[in-house]
Amino acid sequence: MKYEVAPTKEQEMLAKPKINxxxxxxxxxxxxxxxxxxxxxxxxxxxxIGEASFYRYFKDKTxxxxxxxxxxxxxxxxxxxxxxxxxxxxxxxxxxxxxGLFDLFVHFYEEHKDMLxxxxxxxxxxxxxxxxxxxxxxxxxxxxxxxxxxxxxxMGLSDHSLRDTFEAQEVYDFFLMSLIPTIQSLAIRGxxxxxxxxxxSKRLLNNIRKAFEFWIKNKAS
Numbered sequence: 001m002k003y004e005v006a007p008t009k010e011q012e013m014l015a016k017p018k019i020n021x022x023x024x025x026x027x028x029x030x031x032x033x034x035x036x037x038x039x040x041x042x043x044x045x046x047x048x049i050g051e052a053s054f055y056r057y058f059k060d061k062t063x064x065x066x067x068x069x070x071x072x073x074x075x076x077x078x079x080x081x082x083x084x085x086x087x088x089x090x091x092x093x094x095x096x097x098x099x100g101l102f103d104l105f106v107h108f109y110e111e112h113k114d115m116l117x118x119x120x121x122x123x124x125x126x127x128x129x130x131x132x133x134x135x136x137x138x139x140x141x142x143x144x145x146x147x148x149x150x151x152x153x154x155m156g157l158s159d160h161s162l163r164d165t166f167e168a169q170e171v172y173d174f175f176l177m178s179l180i181p182t183i184q185s186l187a188i189r190g191x192x193x194x195x196x197x198x199x200x201s202k203r204l205l206n207n208i209r210k211a212f213e214f215w216i217k218n219k220a221s
Contacts, residue, residue: 010070019057022047023071026064030118035065035125066135069122073141076108076115083107084148094156095216098171101152102179102212106205109183116187123184146172162216174212182208 013019025046029038040061044051058064087107088100109116126134149172156162183205190197 010067013057013067014071018049022049022054022057022064023068027068027118030065030068030121031114035061035121036128062129062133065122065125066133068118069135072115072118076112077141077144079112080104080108093159093161094152094154095161097152097155098149098216099209099213101148101175102209105175105179105183106209109187109201109205113187116184120184120188142176145175149175166216171216174215179208179212 014023022043026038026043029043029046032038033042038061040054041051043061043064044054047054058067084101084104087104088097091097091100146168150168153162153166153168153171157164157166186201186204190201
C-alpha cells in the first residue's frame with residue numbers, strides 16, 4: 001500500500017502561482033536592499049499587485065520571509081544531498097566523509113552565494129522580531145546536518161580514522177559557530193580590504209580546512 005504524504009502549509013502556499021510570484025519578487029528585493037530595509041509596497045510593485053493584495057496572501061513581511069527561508073532551504077537541501085553523494089563516492093573512512101562535508105559547504109559558498117547571503121540576512125532579521133514569529137526552518141535543517149555529522153563520526157570511531165575520545169557535538173559546534181558564519185559573511189560582505197577578494201576567500205577557506213583537518217587528526221594526542 002502506498003501512502004501519500006500531505007503537503008505542508010508552505011508547500012501549498014508555494015504551489016499557488018500568485019504567491020510564488022510574490023516570493024520570487026521578494027527574493028530580488030531582499031537581495032538588492034536586505035530583508036530589514038525592503039518595503040512591502042516595493043515588493044508588491046515588483047510583483048505587479050496592489051499593496052492591499054499582498055495582505056490577502058501574507059499576514060505581514062515576516063510570514064513572507066519565513067516562507068522564502070523554507071523554499072530556499074528545501075531547494076538547496078536537495079542539491080546538498082545530491083552533491084554530497086557525488087562528492088563522497090570515493091570516501092572510505094569517517095574522516096574522509098567529514099572532510100568531504102567541509103568541502104561541500106565550501107562548494108556552496110562558491111556556487112550558491114545567493115542562499116548564503118539570504119541565510120546571513122535572515123539570521124540577523126530573526127534577532128529583531130518577536131520570537132513567536134520565528135520559523136523553525138533553519139533549526140530543522142541544521143538538525144539534519146547534526147545528524148549527518150554524528151553518523152560520520154560514528155563511522156570514524158568504528159573504522160579508527162577518529163580517536164575514541166572524539167565527540168560529534170564538537171564537530172557540529174565547529175560547523176555552526178565557525179565554518180557556516182564564515183562562508184555566510186564572505187558571501188554577503190566579501191573581503192572588502194583585499195584587492196583580490198575571491199583569491200583571498202579561497203586562501204582563507206583553505207587555511208580553515210587545514211586547521212580543521214589538523215584539529216581532527218591531532219585531537220587528544
